[in-house]
Each structure stands twice: as structure tokens, then as C-alpha cells.
Amino acid sequence: MVFYYLSLCVAVLAGMMLCEAVIVASPTVRGAYLAIPGVVFMNFAFSGIFVKTPTLPTWAADWLPEISLFKWTVQSQVINLFNFDSSLVCVNAFYFCTYSGFLGLFGWNDTTKWKCFWVIVTNLAVYRGIVLLALLFRTVTQKGMRQFRVVENENEDDRQY
Numbered sequence: 277m278v279f280y281y282l283s284l285c286v287a288v289l290a291g292m293m294l295c296e297a298v299i300v301a302s303p304t305v306r307g308a309y310l311a312i313p314g315v316v317f318m319n320f321a322f323s324g325i326f327v328k329t330p331t332l333p334t335w336a337a338d339w340l341p342e343i344s345l346f347k348w349t350v351q352s353q354v355i356n357l358f359n360f361d362s363s364l365v366c367v368n369a370f371y372f373c374t375y376s377g378f379l380g381l382f383g384w385n386d387t388t389k390w391k392c393f394w395v396i397v398t399n400l401a402v403y404r405g406i407v408l409l410a411l412l413f414r415t416v417t418q419k420g421m422r423q424f425r426v427v428e429n430e431n432e433d434d435r436q437y
Contacts, residue, residue: 279356279389286396287349293403294319294345300410323347324382341383345399351384352392 298315302308321327323346329337341347358378379385 279393280353283349283352283356283389283393283396286393286400287345290345290396290400290403293400293407297403297406297410300407300414319344319346323350324384325350329383342395343399345396347384348392348395348399351379351382351387352389352396354378354384355387355389355392 294315295312298311299308302311322332322340323344324341325346329341332340
């Protein structure tokens, strides 16, 4: 139960950092509004549910599923739910077991729930680093310099009532 809540909280934080990275990288507010749904769709599409990893070209299969927060969150929850019990609901006539069949169906084999968790944490750190670098770049390259208003001492005789 602790793993369930911990992984969901970290996944939500990573998703927020991803959206913040998109917002900081967008030149305008409208660009951010247009980019966030596209980024979320790409995360969902390459999670293994819609587009299976073996159907991707080799250059894309190496990295697209790795950056999908949705993939790692759902995969860790499924592994946590089944608890590595591969004997759950085995149908011998069809040579199908729920655990291995479900994970194999989406291309989520050969991993543990803790590996999935640490991939989410790594994505969180990378997205936060991107946000910090983008903010640093924006601060250094902003037009003009910070200007301070100079307040001169006013004489009482110069005041107009």
C-alpha cells in the first residue's frame, strides 16, 4: 500500500515538472497551451497501450517508451498489484497467465516495480533540471537590465500643493 501511494505521488510530481518544463520552454502562453496536450498525448501514446514497442522503428524504440511517465506509472502499479504471482488466473487450455500475459501484451516484461519507480524519479529529476536550466537561460538572456528607480531628495520648497 505504501508503494502504491509513493509511486503515484512521485508520478504526479514528475508530470507537473514535465508540464512546467513545457511552459518554461514555450515562447508564449498560447504556445504552452498548445504544447502541453501534445506532450501528454505522446506520453500516453508511447506507453505501450496504443503503440506497442516492437512496432516502432529501432531508433525510436530505444528512447520513446523510456520517457513515457504513463508507461512507468501503470507498469509499476500492475506489477505491484500482481506481486510477481505468475500463477494468478492461469488458463492452461490457452497457455495464458494473467501476470505474464498482461505484461507481455504491453511489452512490459523483465522489470521490477522498483526499477519503474526509479525511472519515474529519474524523469522527475531530468524535467526539474530542464526547468532550472531554462529559467537560468531566460534570466541571463532577458532584454535590458534591471533598472532601479532613483529617488531624488525633494526640497520642501519645490513641492506643489
